[in-house]
Amino acid sequence: MTVSPAVPKSWYLPSKPHKFCPGCGHGIVLKALGEVIDELNIQDKTIFGCDIGCSLLSWNFFNCDSTQTHHGRTTPVMVGIKRSRPELVTIGYMGDGGGYSIGSQHLLNAAVRNEKVTLILVNNTNYGMTGGQMAPTTLPGQKTETTPYGRDTDVTGYPTKGPEFLNALTQDDAYIARATVSNYRQLKRFIKNALRNQIEGHGFSFVEVLSTCPTNWRTNAQQTLHFLEDEMEKYFPVGELKNPLGKGDK
Amino acid sequence: MQATIGESKKAFMTGNEIVTWAALAAGAEVMFGYPITPQNEVMHYWTRLAPKYGREFLQTEDEISAGFTVCGAVQAGKKAFTATAGPGNVLMQEPFGMAEAMRLPLVAIIQQRGGPSSGTVVYSQQEVTLTTFGGNGEGNRMVYSTATHQEIFDYVIKGFNVAWKYRFPTFILGDGYQAKMREPLTIYEPQDRGIEMVSPYPLIGKAGSIGVDREAEHLCNIYSLEEELYDVVLQHAEDYERIAPEIIEYEEKECEDADILIISHGVVSRAADDAVKALRAQGIKAGYFRPITLRPFPQQQLRDAIAKSGAKKMLVAESAYGQLYRLIRQEIYGETIPIEGLFMPGVGIIDYDIMNKVKSIL
Incomplete structure (x- = not known):
């Protein structure tokens, strides 16, 4: 008897195997998202939108209607779609550069307006696609192509804590969480809650996912996990900051 | 869609007010906008009139967002538009570029103000180069330069139709004088003049079950290989050149x-x-x-x-x-x-x- 590997029904198989680097966390996030789309049975009404950067490689990842835009602009495109067709489930997928830097004004204003979209932001502490430059999330002292001697907080400030600032901007009907690819079951639960929060009409839903980038971190498997679990998770606390669905739904 | 104007009638209005009435008559369903003089009254009239006709409005955080929300709305199948001027037109070149690349039926009203930079809030014709050839593309746009208030009304209606028929971003290029002055004109329902309005349709979020009734749509504006982009741009150029004789006025x-x-x-x-x-x-x-x-x-x-x-x-x-x-x-x-x-x-x-x-x- 052969057992096929479990592939979410909502994945678009002709685009597999996917194009992310070995060891990259995007595949884990997108697997969790695919399983959630299946479990919520929303494949036919999902609009998946991706940004520029590594997240772009997911433009044909799902067997769902998908669109793609410029760096940082996924949020307004998804807002335009959701406001036009509230029955659709809109998922914006972006990196830390797109969300917290070039698209930060869109992100914070969408949160303030309680736009009923779900945004998933993958935080790997650098700009991966462009070759490993400093991101808003680069840790103090971390070496990148534009901080070759380590991030100097006197010069470039401290890492952006996205869920924390969005938590401060939103009301009780928003869903705000930070997950990590090191805890798959929790990651999937947070993504599911974020989508349910949109589907049930509560409001803005946001999940930051701590992820890995061994290519640009120049780390082996052990070092990669160490950086994620011991460095990143220490600086960026994992958990739900706001969950309007109630404790019983977790 | 509900009638907006009813019987054809004489009016004495500012250009910005006319833009609003024309957009309503053309069946525009949503406007995304950001304040900048001299187009503000387009939003002012739209926000007063739109709810009476079941239309929507969102004041976005900036012009970049206004342009991209329009891109999202038209992909979702809604007749959407924006209006801007000067530095706002500069910021909107980014979403206008996306509309050009993805053949989105975006409609924008440009009320030119003085430049360069913030210039004046009053008047100029200094957004010709920007509106016709702005962005990192090839200028595959349709740009109507109006001269009278009657033309503002006529060409805003026509603008929605050509945008949805030919799928190139469409611009009604006015200016601060036209925006702010009053002038007599006749306003009318398009169908009373034999103008058939092109119906919008979704590019994503289509009806039917994926894999059963239809395939999933994967829209994109970036390509892995030079040759892929080359083929797309050549196709757009060919389409644009083919339809140009039908557009030219x-x-x-x-x-x-x-x-x-x-x-x-x-x-x-x-x-x-x-x-x-x-x-x-x-x-x-x-x-x-x-x-x-x-x-x-x-x-x-x-x-x-x-x-x-x-x-x-x-x-x-x-x-x-x-x-x-x-x-x-x-x-x-x-x-x-x-x-x-x-x-x-x-x-x-x-x-x-x-x-x-x-x-x-x-």
Whole structure:
């Protein structure tokens, strides 16, 4: 008897195997998202939108209607779609550069307006696609192509804590969480809650996912996990900051 | 869709108010906007009228967002539009580029203000280059330059139709004078004039079950290989060139025997029209040519006017420092007629300005 590997029904198989680097966390996030789309049975009404950067490689990842835009602009495109067709489930997928830097004004204003979209932001502490430059999330002292001697907080400030600032901007009907690819079951639960929060009409839903980038971190498997679990998770606390669905739904 | 105007009627309105009524009559379902003078009253009227007709509005955080929310809305199948000016037009070049790349039926009203930079909030014709060829693309846009309030109404309605029929971003290029002044016009329901409105349709979020009734849509504007992009851009260029003859509009008067052709666009062409009449009364054979579409440009029609008139000179009059002039030169490359310019960037031009210039160069 052969057992096929479990592939979410909502994945678009002709685009597999996917194009992310070995060891990259995007595949884990997108697997969790695919399983959630299946479990919520929303494949036919999902609009998946991706940004520029590594997240772009997911433009044909799902067997769902998908669109793609410029760096940082996924949020307004998804807002335009959701406001036009509230029955659709809109998922914006972006990196830390797109969300917290070039698209930060869109992100914070969408949160303030309680736009009923779900945004998933993958935080790997650098700009991966462009070759490993400093991101808003680069840790103090971390070496990148534009901080070759380590991030100097006197010069470039401290890492952006996205869920924390969005938590401060939103009301009780928003869903705000930070997950990590090191805890798959929790990651999937947070993504599911974020989508349910949109589907049930509560409001803005946001999940930051701590992820890995061994290519640009120049780390082996052990070092990669160490950086994620011991460095990143220490600086960026994992958990739900706001969950309007109630404790019983977790 | 609910009737908005009802019986055709005379009106005395500002240009911005007319934009709103025309967008309502054209069936526009949602406007995304950000405040900038001199287009603000488009939003002011829209926010008052839209709820009465079940239409939507969102004031976004900036013009970049206004443009991209329009891109999202039209992908979702809604007739959506925005309005802007000056530095806002600069910021919107990014979403306009996406609309060009993905063939999105985006409609934007541009009420030109003075430039460069913040310039003035009043008036100019300095957004010609930006509106026709802005962005990192090839200028596959449709740009109508209006001259009267009746035209604002007519071309806003037409703009929605050509955008959804041909799927290139469409611009109604006005200016602060047209935006703010009042003028009489007739407003009407498009169907009462035999104008059939093109229905919008979704590009994503379509009906039916994926894998059963239809395949999933994967829209994108970035490509892995040079050749992939090359094929897309060539296809767009071919489509644009094929439809251009159906889009091109122009106006021509007294060119048959003209010694001098006066070329202008937008509100300046009204001064040119008066100047041609006055010059003719004084025995100077002047002719009038006005491109209504700046993209695509009526280049063959202008070449024909030059040829049939046998004019000795051409004068380009504009409230900019040569933006229309450069556009014309590239469009009629090879013509040997000397071209003079009356460039008055950011200020209005009246018939006397044109008449005096003509007399100085003939």
